[in-house]
Amino acid sequence: HGGAVPPPISWSFAGPFGTFDQQQLQRGFKVYREVCASCHGLKFLAFRNLADPGGPGFSEGQVKALAAEYKVKDGPNDQGEMFERPGRAADRFPEPFPNEQAAAVANGGKAPPDLSLMAKARTYERGFPWFIFDAFTQFAETGPNYIHAVLTGYEAAPAGFQMPDGGNYNRYFPGHVIAMPKPLNDGQVDYKGPDGKPQAPETIDQYSKDVSAFLMWAAEPKMMARKEIGFKAFIFLIVLAGLVYFVKKKVWAPLH
Numbered sequence: 001h002g003g004a005v006p007p008p009i010s011w012s013f014a015g016p017f018g019t020f021d022q023q024q025l026q027r028g029f030k031v032y033r034e035v036c037a038s039c040h041g042l043k044f045l046a047f048r049n050l051a052d053p054g055g056p057g058f059s060e061g062q063v064k065a066l067a068a069e070y071k072v073k074d075g076p077n078d079q080g081e082m083f084e085r086p087g088r089a090a091d092r093f094p095e096p097f098p099n100e101q102a103a104a105v106a107n108g109g110k111a112p113p114d115l116s117l118m119a120k121a122r123t124y125e126r127g128f129p130w131f132i133f134d135a136f137t138q139f140a141e142t143g144p145n146y147i148h149a150v151l152t153g154y155e156a157a158p159a160g161f162q163m164p165d166g167g168n169y170n171r172y173f174p175g176h177v178i179a180m181p182k183p184l185n186d187g188q189v190d191y192k193g194p195d196g197k198p199q200a201p202e203t204i205d206q207y208s209k210d211v212s213a214f215l216m217w218a219a220e221p222k223m224m225a226r227k228e229i230g231f232k233a234f235i236f237l238i239v240l241a242g243l244v245y246f247v248k249k250k251v252w253a254p255l256h
């Protein structure tokens with residue numbers, strides 16, 4: 001695909017028993033909000049989702065206060081006019097640009113894609129036999145691996161590389177020329193907790209991990225419930241298989 005293969009990362013949500021790390025999702029949301037949101041939408045996510053079980057775990061009060069900080073388009077009203085009002089918990093995240101064309105014009109011709117499903121969209125296959133092991137290990141999380149790789153993959157173009165106008169060299173982006181300028185720098189997002197100490201390293205690498213985890217949750221908000229039900233279904237099927245076996249033996253016993 002023209003980009004280097006992203007290094008695999010050990011995500012808390014990987015594997016059949018993986019769970020999202022609530023603190024990490026909260027940090028990742030902070031990164032999205034303070035850095036990515038100026039260019040990228042998150043149109044399938046509503047503010048209230050931030051309080052859903054299995055997610056970042058914000059309280060309803062926090063979500064209401066957060067939503068109210070945004071301006072949301074509404075209307076038409078009784079006079080037939082569109083208007084803006086403060087956001088409510090049920091609103092979805094407002095788009096950074098009025099439409100696709102405006103988004104492209106503001107970004108040198110390439111519209112920044114919506115990030116709601118990005119972690120599920122940008123996957124890659126590692127080929128046989130890896131895809132068999134991938135189903136059971138951390139390496140299956142290729143979407144977040146790729147997002148993390150792109151965010152940390154900015155470097156100087158190799159000598160002689162013809163860089164088109166507005167392009168940025170990225171080790172992992174297919175073709176290496178990405179329209180997105182390097183979005184993250186060390187120390188850019190404040191991770192200080194109530195005690196005044198950073199809750200996690202304020203580095204490009206950590207920001208990238210956190211926002212990738214957050215985008216994974218955004219793309220698959222019911223992941224934890226899915227894994228839990230999947231495990232129960234497994235146990236149920238094992239027990240059922242045993243019962244079916246012994247019932248069969250009993251029913252057919254007279255004919256032996």
Ligand code: HEM
Pocket residue numbers: 031032035036037038039040107110111112113118122147150151177178179180181183184211
């Ligand atoms: C593309 C993530 C910040 C502008 C992308 C892609 C991802 C991404 C995953 C898709 C790459 C692909 O197509 O494979 C993020 C994250 C950000 C962030 C997580 C915050 C940490 C920004 C900012 C801007 C921006 C602040 C604008 C200044 C773009 C543009 C593209 C893009 C224009 C299209 C690139 C192309 O197709 O060449 N971003 N982004 N991004 N982003 Fe960002």
